Amino acid sequence: MAKRKIFKTVKGFLYMIVGCGLLLTLFNSMIMVYQHQDEVVALKKQKAAVVKEKKALENEIDLLNDEDYVARYARENYVFTRDGEQVSIIPGVK
Numbered sequence: 001m002a003k004r005k006i007f008k009t010v011k012g013f014l015y016m017i018v019g020c021g022l023l024l025t026l027f028n029s030m031i032m033v034y035q036h037q038d039e040v041v042a043l044k045k046q047k048a049a050v051v052k053e054k055k056a057l058e059n060e061i062d063l064l065n066d067e068d069y070v071a072r073y074a075r076e077n078y079v080f081t082r083d084g085e086q087v088s089i090i091p092g093v094k
Contacts, residue, residue: 063069074080079087 071080075082079089081087
């Protein structure tokens with residue numbers, strides 16, 4: 001009888017330990033899920049920014065393939081001139 005009572009006590013104690021271990025594992029998993037959700041939100045924002053930048057760069061590539069645009073861009077930003085053309089730079093005016 002005494003052995004059976006001790007066995008039941010030890011068995012109950014082991015169940016409690018295993019149950020606490022499972023609860024601890026579940027709690028840790030929940031914390032990791034919430035942390036990863038925050039990372040997913042941040043990465044989605046970053047992806048949206050990269051997609052927007054990619055579209056802008058593709059648009060710029062299309063424009064740079066146009067010779068008229070390149071010539072106008074070079075004249076406006078780098079003071080290139082056409083043959084026989086003179087450039088006057090006025091300070092303070094863009």
